[in-house]
Amino acid sequence: MDKINNLVEFTKVSKKLGNKQVLNDINLTVASGEVVGIVGPNGCGKTTLLRLVTGLIYPDRGEVRVSGRAVRLGLIGELPASVGALIESPAFLPQLSGLKNLTILADIQQKINEQAVREAIKRVGLDPDNRKPVKSYSLGMRQRLGIAQAIMEKPNILLFDEPTNGLDQEGKILFSGIMKEQVEQGAAVMMVSHNKEEINRYCDRVFMIQNGTLHPVREQRDKSWLIITNNLSDLEHIYQQGLLLQITERVDGYPAGICKGKWKNRDEMMSFLTEIGVKTVDVREVENDYI
């Protein structure tokens, strides 16, 4: 069962491009419903890692398994199925409209009809009846079309390389809705971003690539806790511990704040608060705000 749950599995993967050893001995699994973030400096191999999942490149050593099947050249150069990817800036056929572009792509697998393509385009806030060619699209519009392209066939695995590149505020909100929806539907998501805030918001686990190897940055998702106290100085005290704390509206007249951290459950949170000498009225786990 465990195997099937892990939609993406890297085992000791190494990859050389040109004469640079880009990735070295990478081990990583991404489970269904999980978002894994990849960070690192320019040119460290983040995009290369995503490409290995699509089968556009094959590993030199080690194995990449996608949906339980190894991605390897085989006789005819097999490619994994059910992967939706937005890798670097997407290139569409410039003289065709967005809808036409996506229907051409959808025709390859014939999994979805035009109606579904239209819905995907609407989902990213574009107009499917816009007849203008893609070459007249702005950067953000192209990016939105790229996201629509990645999600339209409802793949099990999603690869996003800087997905919010060029998106405006509305686009980012739409994107976070899409992420939430995809995770709820059980997609495994790998996301590359240079935006710390974004990585923190979406990713359950974060890894950094350094000199070709993968280092965990954060092994689990920070949970958000609503802390309700008797007076503001208690909240202040939490803040002074160097924790991320955001004062919110009063709850039932008591001062309250949201704190993010690694505590696994309420008991752990409570004992931490007692340790630092904060008296609370109530502590509740809250949804990570997605916006």
Added chain:
Amino acid sequence: MALVSCVCDHFSFVIFFSRRNGIQSLNVLDYIINALTQQFNCMVMLPSIFLILVADLILSDLNNGYAGLILTRARSRLSWLLAKICVLFVCAFLFTMICTVIYLISGLLSGLPLDFTWSSHSLFTEETSPSFVLIMIECLYIFGLTAYGTFLLMVSLILRNTVFTWGTGAFMNILSYVAWLKMREIEKWFPTSQMMFLSQYPNKLIVNTPGFTTHWSLTYHFLLFTFSVLLGLLLFRRINLTRSI
């Protein structure tokens, strides 16, 4: 569309080179056949134009990232490669047809009668009908351009550079031409010579290459094509499908 506009760009060029020295065309059909078997036009000009159109068929997709969109959906690399070869065949077909139509129009414009009688039989055997000759030429063009184009697509996978690929093609075209001019006996081994119906036995050129028949050419195309597809497959299943450097 791009194909059509490109072909139109080269329109005037083609007409310029299509006039065979010394032979007077009496009607449009003659004119077309003459143009399509004019040695420089047939062995250098038209194949080179065709190569400009198709040399980056695979590389452009790899370089601008469109290949990624396709390949995340394709079942295997092979199916993508085969799809590209089909596109190449369609291009070869359209290219040949468009060339023919261009010659048809330019022939009509220069006032030649639309007539199906035979006036070039000094060059071809009398018993073959002109329409048969034309069909043979068209077939040689279509199969020739497909096979040769496939071969050069594979070269492009090795070189990873459109300009060098086209250069390789142009160089081979010129070799064919030089062989036609100077070393007629080895002509039958060059790729674009195969499209030169006129020099194939039993057509009446003063110098004929022994064993160089239409059948030979079709076999040559077939083998070149098969070889290219196999080579392509071997390469294509292994290479990194990323931007070339």
